[in-house]
Amino acid sequence: MITLAAQEGLTIDWANMPTYNTIMAVAVGAGLIGLVQLGRQLRTDPTKVSTEGWAVTFGLLGAILAATGLHMTLTWPLAAGGFPFDNIIFGETSLGFGALLLGTSFYLWKRGAAALATSRPVETLARVAQPVTVFVGGLGLSLLAIAVAGVKYELFAAPPQEPISGEFADYPLVEAIFMSGLIALVGLGALAFAFLVNRVVNGRSTAVWARVTGWLWAVSGVLFLLFGAMNFFTHIGLIVNTM
Template sequence: MQTADKGLKIDWANMPTYNTIMAVAAGVGLLTLVLFARELIRSPRELSTDGWALNFGVLGLILSTTGLHMTLTWPLAAGGFPFDNIIFGETSLGFGVLLLAAALYLWRRGAGLIERAAQGPASALRAAARVAGPLSAFIGFLGLSMLAIGSAGIRYKLFAAPAQEPISGAFADHPMIEATFMSLLLALVGIGAIAFPFAVRAVRERVDTTAVALRITGWSWAVAGVVFALFGAMNFFTHIGLIVNTM
């Protein structure tokens, strides 16, 4: 990356970037996890486990492959921003593998979940919570990692877009605006993940669908998921504009 008389120039051959599709997939993944849980609670007998398996499989494949490549290629962007390998690569890899695991379970064991639903919603919910229980520790610690990333984003003023990037670049002279926005968004995901083990425990032990932890996880992931998906969709325009403006 260098500054020339005509403005910022970026060697895009050494600056691959695909956190656009990653953001959309991560956002939709968070949102659809909440929608899946909602359907499992309210109408488990109508649950299409094949449909949900396809959804989580598609999103998990996108996040796992891109996240794995970004995690193992160090640094992915030789022209700068090596911290993106950690912030976007490692978290996407972790979330993607979890979504693939959910897809595999619903594909292979979804029929059994529907059979339990025939015995009553509580039976299906408890079964799902028991399956999710062992993974909840990993999810909880991923949540702590998201809080750490959010803290680093504010401490080191990360995520600020250059002036050449449309929309986001309007705040280039005020890096704390985007740093705060992205850091709080990542922290919101983390709060939901930290609450997840407690939500699973409440459902497994008492089938309590009104537990505070369950509501925290649901609302945190739903809100963050929508914002992430919209932000990722917008970035398809802003990142294309950045490339055009800095070639």
């Protein structure tokens, strides 16, 4: 519950306001960066790819996102203090990305080495990934819808009691545009990835789509990672200032 007292300012009942989109943001950023790095290795020198290393990496990140995303998705609303849309924005999307990373981890652990040993490893992996591009593309469209909703309803604005982000409390569109733009970048990258994989399978030119996907996910991944790391400070500050 959130209350506002004239003398004390904003007070939040944190027992009813659990939040962990801090670790979610860091894991999402690391996952996106990891996918770009893996893609670059596959395109330049597949022999240098450590399938076990990437399997462990994606497994750890996928477990974090799937666990937190599943809890947030099934606990409605997770934050009873007034932010039920967070269940959709952060919970459902993290669950979807986490499940994809876990699936990727499992395949690389069990079959990754065999796939890289084929004469055309990139094409082999693309054929494995092609069926899931429908879901990836659907998530991409969903992220674009969230981005539009973020600007239309001016979501993501931090209260003035939150350090750094709270400086823009009187200008809710600032953070709404930043976060919506960041989410849109990931969504566009997901759509580009779906096109990329299908072009690889069909033997068509992929250079442009590979660069577009890589840049979209690299930029958004770095921003998510840094923003999530910063939020460990800002969210702690918000808790201290509103207890």
